[in-house]
Amino acid sequence: MATTNLKGNLVTLAGSEINVGDNAPSVKVVAKDLSEISVGGASDKAQVIVIVPSLDTAVCAQETRTFNTKAAAIPNATVTVVSMDLPFAMGRFCTTEGIENLQVGSDFRERAVANAYGVLIVDGPLKGLSARAIFVVNKSGKVVYKEICPEITEEPNYEAALCALKESATPEHKCGCGAK
Structure with a gap:
């Protein structure tokens, strides 16, 4: 089983482990409407799937604001932030924060993303939520970048994720991350 850390304490993740080169499972989440x-x-x-525990935390909010700004400039790409937050709370967050360049999806009904991508936290204080992770998926549906943050309370590697997204969305863009 995969693991990550929450404030230095090991937590276990459940679900199918998805790696670079694998087909990205197509799953449904609930939009704010x-x-x-x-x-x-x-x-x-090309898609970037940004998985966070809850938009109601400072790190998750900052991560969403960062992707809203930086990924918006990438043509031929979509960004979806997925959490277990209720759709109503996600909608309120987007309105309050001016989030307009990405979509949010709630995984509260089926935990489909958490299970399909192997990021469901099964122990510790955040049991039942998702770990902080990023998956970049190219147009053919292959995972070209994966990051499960080693510490849930820390932000991801934006530069690497955005490079992979740019290379997947814009074939002529080469920033050296090797995404296809």
């Missing part, structure tokens, strides 16, 4: 949206799988755009 209660409709269903799909993440993963083949698409007409």
Whole structure:
């Protein structure tokens, strides 16, 4: 089983382990308007799936604001932030924070993303939430970048994730991360 840390304490993750080169599972989450949206799988755009424990924490909020700003400038790409937060709370967060360049999806109904991508926390104080992770998926549905943050309370490697997204979304862009 995969693991990560919460304030230095080891926590166990459950679900299917997805790695670079694997097909990204296509799963449904609940949008802020209660409709269903799909993440993963083949698409007409490259995707970054940003998985966070809850938008109601400072680190998750900052991460979402950062992707809202930086990923918006990347053509042919979509960004979806997934958490276990209720859709209503996600909508309120987006309105309050001015989040307009990405979509948010709640995994509260089925925990489909958490299980399909292997990031469901099964012990410790955050049991039942998702670990902090990023998956970049190219247009053909392959995972080209994966990061499960080694410490849940710390932000991800934005530069590496955005490089992989740029290389997947814009074939002529080469920043050296090796994404295809």
